[in-house]
Amino acid sequence: xxxxxxxxxxxxxxxxxxxxxxxxxxxxxxxxxxxxxxxxxxxxxxxxxxxxxxxxxxxxxxxxxxxxxxxxxxxxxxxxxxxxxxxxxxxxxxxxxxxxxxxxxxxxxxxxxxxxxxxxxxxxxxxxxxxxxxxxxxxxxxxxxxxxxxx
Numbered sequence: 001x002x003x004x005x006x007x008x009x010x011x012x013x014x015x016x017x018x019x020x021x022x023x024x025x026x027x028x029x030x031x032x033x034x035x036x037x038x039x040x041x042x043x044x045x046x047x048x049x050x051x052x053x054x055x056x057x058x059x060x061x062x063x064x065x066x067x068x069x070x071x072x073x074x075x076x077x078x079x080x081x082x083x084x085x086x087x088x089x090x091x092x093x094x095x096x097x098x099x100x101x102x103x104x105x106x107x108x109x110x111x112x113x114x115x116x117x118x119x120x121x122x123x124x125x126x127x128x129x130x131x132x133x134x135x136x137x138x139x140x141x142x143x144x145x146x147x148x149x150x151x
Contacts (some may be wrong), residue, residue, distance in 0.1 A: 060096035090125035
């Protein structure tokens with residue numbers, strides 16, 4: 001729960017985000033307000049196939065936008081918490097790369113984007129065995145080339 005004036009002061013929901021606008025708002029609120037966690041659940045999450053939060057690729061893309069916005073709008077926060085910021089950046093690039101790879105169907109453009117995202121993850125956190133494994137899979141996955149006998 002949060003006071004209405006705090007939400008308005010933080011700029012409200014960013015309607016340009018197709019997914020996770022609530023997380024973006026909570027992050028911005030946490031920059032200026034004390035946050036307190038509760039042990040009890042105050043709501044029940046209902047999931048189904050049409051939930052936007054179930055679109056892992058979209059969700060990772062939105063989180064990367066949120067992290068980019070955080071770096072632009074609160075550079076002092078990022079400077080004070082570089083390890084946490086890099087860890088979050090690495091996680092979202094790995095998640096995007098993994099989802100692109102899983103849904104690429106050997107499409108060369110999606111595989112290239114998956115490889116690029118996984119490489120960005122490693123630049124942020126080079127010691128991640130999971131990311132190295134996903135990058136190896138991405139480089140070992142063959143692609144179909146259009147116009148050269150491929151599909």
